[in-house]
Amino acid sequence: MSGDQLVARLRSALGDKSVVTDADVLDAHRSDTATFCTAGVPLVMVRPGSTAEVQEVVRAAGEYGVPIVTQGARTGLSGAANAIDGCVLLSTARMNQILEVSVEDQVAVVQPGVINADLSRAVLEQGLFYPPDPSSWEMSTVGGNIATNAGGLCCVKYGVTGDFVRGLEVVLASGEVVRTGRRSAKGVAGYDLSQVIVGSEGTLGIVTEATLALRPAPEAALTAAATFLSVEDGVAAAAAVMASGLRPSLLEFLDGVTARAIQNYRDMGLPANVGSLLMAQSDRGPRAAEDVAAIAEICTAHGAVDVAVASDAEESAMLLEARRLVHYALEPLGTTLIDDVAVPRSQLVALLHGIEAISKQYDVLIACPGHIGDGNMHPTVVFDKDDPAAEARALEAFGAVMDLGLSLGGTITGEHGVGKLKRQWLAQELGPVGLQLQRNVKAAFDPQGLLNPDKLFL
Secondary structure: OOHHHHHHHHHHHHOHHHEEOOHHHHHHOOOOOOOOOOOOOOOEEEOOOOHHHHHHHHHHHHHHOOOEEEEOOOOOOOOOOOOOOOOEEEEOOOOOOEEEEEOOOOEEEEOOOOEHHHHHHHHHOOOEEOOOOOOOOOOOEHHHHHHHOOOOOOHHHHOOHHHHEEEEEEEOOOOOEEEEEOOOOOOOOOOOHHHHHOOOOOOOOEEEEEEEEOEEOOOOOEEEEEEEOOHHHHHHHHHHHHHOOOOOOEEEEEEHHHHHHHHHHOOOOOOOOOOEEEEEEEOOHHHHHHHHHHHHHHHHHOOOOEEEEOOOHHHHHHHOHHHHOHHHHHHHHOEEEEOOOEOOHHHHHHHHHHHHHHHHHHOOEEEOEEEHHHOEEOOEEEEOOOOHHHHHHHHHHHHHHHHHHHHOOOEOOOOOOOOOOOHHHHHHHHHHHHHHHHHHHHHHHOOOOOEOOOOOOO
16 A cells, blocks of 8 residues: 555545645644553544545545544543554544524534534524533534533433434445434434444544434523532432432532542632532523522531522532532642543442542542532542553552442443543453444444544454
8 A cells, every 4th residue: 555645645535735744733633632542643634524525535545445533623531533553534623514503493413523612602592502511512523522422511411412413424434425313303213323323433434414403492500519528428419319309400529539629729618628519500590599499408418518509690600610620620630540430320439439449559549520410420540640650550540440330330431432541341341242243333334444443442
């Protein structure tokens, strides 16, 4: 295979401006934000602007036997967008158009490079709501969110990205285009190939268009925040909130390690012996005040030493500040390695106790914020990257947390995806039969194994 010949063909098909071979640019686009995932040196990066141009890229790469790694904004945390040596990087950055917003059908039709926040704001102008809101929503793309089935703070009430995917346009490894799903609210004809593509991390096809379900815009929201002196009390309060029949639009948890880091970073008035923080929000407009008052009562009944209830949007934002500060508060403490386990809510105390034991065993700091309403926690190992021994212990602790989550009936990833970071645990979660079935699916979609080939499976 001549790399020069492939690059020349790509230039002929897409034009010089859409084909990049500059070494510095390629180096800057080799990886996502995941720590400890290797990234190769790509041959070329292409920036197609249409489905037809994506087809041209896929056909050319297929003829030369060159793998393709599709990238959105590269905000992922599992290495799924990392290059491999000699690959074609396919950036969706130019495919960033909101093609349609239908108030009548309550759907949006978008290209994969649309930024999540831009879509959310565009539909809100028409009285509609796109709920999936990963923490990277100001930067991450809809295509990337589909690739990992991304979640976010609102998942506890509204669900994850896949719950809003009605249909997809996908370029297959053959260069053919398939449309999966449908625009209608209901439809059960045949296998649900849309949901097979969702979460497949670019290994089965390249999404070039998505039809997404929308909701009516939520009403005004109010927030409550509660401080506890133990993990157990905070988890029990969260469980009681979910069992009460209330459906908060947000239910977030910070363990004591995280809360103390935030207090050290910025004075939030938290006690030195804080054990956990719980933050809840209701977006039911006139009924929100009643909801957060009920949540406050539940928290008090479960041992909260301080409960604050917002009366307006400004106060609500202040109460949620601690959650937004997690990254900034942990950053000065060292390099972070973020886990993404999810367990049944009944196992959350066991998970948090287990994480504390792992922290002591490997002599590393582990903070544990998370989306407690759906059991998706983000144990974050913090260590000194300049200390090889500390780095080795951090990696062992990361793996121990994965094993712990699986032992509690959970999963290795609730919303970040497998990528390269978690491949060694996928087989453990799926089992041999399940793993083989998934390999068979991959082979059916991509017989040459050229679409993001070193992700998901070892």
